[in-house]
Amino acid sequence: MKIIAGPEDLTPAWLTEVLNTRIDRVDLEPVGTGQIGSCFRVTLTGEAPARLIAKLPAADPAARALLGGAYRTELLFYREIAETVTIRTPHCHHAAIDPETSNFVLLLEDLSPAAQGDQLTGCSPRQAHTCMRALAGLHGPRWCDETLLAIDGLHHNTETDASTLAEVYAPAVETFIDRFADRLHPADRDTLRRTTETIGPWLLARPERFGLVHGDYRLDNLLFPPDDTTATTVDWQTLTIGLPARDLSYFLATSLTTEDRRTHERDLVARYHDALLTHGVTDYPLGLCWDDYRFALLQAPLITVLGCAYGTPTERGDAMFLTMATRACTTIRDLDTLN
Known part of the structure; x- marks a missing residue:
């Protein structure tokens, strides 16, 4: 054919x-x-x-x-x-x-009249709860499923990937900082530079928990019906195997306003954790889930910086990347991820 x-x-x-x-x-x-x-x-x-x-x-x-x-x-x-x-x-x-x-x-x-989420505006707490349930539906069914490792074409990060990322990410951060020099807060510049110090080992850390990782789980890749009762996920080009909390951290750090994230993030992580349990995930207490969430927050600046570096520049794109970086860096500082 x-x-x-x-x-x-x-x-x-x-x-x-x-x-x-x-x-x-x-x-x-x-x-x-x-x-x-x-x-x-x-x-x-x-x-x-x-x-x-x-x-x-x-x-x-x-x-x-x-x-x-x-x-x-x-x-x-x-x-x-x-x-x-x-x-x-x-x-x-x-x-x-x-x-x-x-x-x-x-x-x-075609899922119309479902509407794409808006990364700039951020989602409502109700939408975020819907997204937590949906995300558990990706991670839970194949949590630590070793048959994933045998799927030809499904990438699992290696030492070589970690070394390459460390080499590529630091220059990309400097390019990002230069590009938004007049709009990026000094605290955010410092946070971005500090993420470069551990990004390689971070990529491979906590291998005892693995599963499917969407890699770009954020509002622009989610569709919501008018009543917001479900969320449909699209754009699966970045699918990999890794620490599942990377999707959780990336979404919460970039897809809510800072005020909403600070108010609701513990409830949202608990919602995600509860949904995981319904898929048969065991030996994963809520406290460990929260710790994975804090640890995995580097996913947010990583994808934001690389997306900006390799994407086609547009006015909306620049505004989106700056907003995402600001939210992500604030989250990392709020939760003391780098210490």
Whole structure:
């Protein structure tokens, strides 16, 4: 079956073949920012779901080659992992990739009128509680599941990764500080520089607790229905194996305002912990969960700084990264993570 390369290939004939149902007409509407690929809302006329979301590679062939690993990881999630966890994700109707060219296509459930979270505004405490339950649905079902280590293509960090990260992260921090020199508080500059001292060993620490880590679990990658009773997680390109609390820390440190995080974080960590227990997680007391949360907070500046360094600069993107860094550094100081 042909693996398409661009939106022009989303034809009625191709969709009829992959969906195994008659499609008479296709209408496309771009959605999202498309920084590492392209997304389209596909409206279908025929005997199929009325609308789908199509994810396709970046238009630039050079970018496709660089991003091939991220594309393969997302397809791996939908093909092999999504059905083994309970976190809400879009239903996948079709997933295919060409290993030679990194051309890929995902046809996913369209979840509208669910709305994307807003990283700048931050989420409500109610939404945060929903996200804690959802996150436990990723971590709990395969908590310390050694079969994860045998999945080809699912990355588990090594000593080499830790050394490489230590080399790359410190210059990226200085680039971030220079970029936001007139807007970054001196205390935040100091906190960011201090995170570079331990980032390599941190990546590999606490290996006795491991599981699936989304890697970028934040509001921009979550969709909420009008009543906020569920949260659907998207963008699985950064999926790895590691300390599960990295997702917990990253979300709470960057996706709530500082005031809301200070007020609600203990309740939210307890909510996450309670939900883990319902998935059969044992020998993980709440006190240890809280300690993992404090320890894992370096995930927040790490992903923020690297995302800024390698992402396409935009006005909103700059505002988002600065907001995330400010919230993350404040959390690290509040909880004395670096001491």
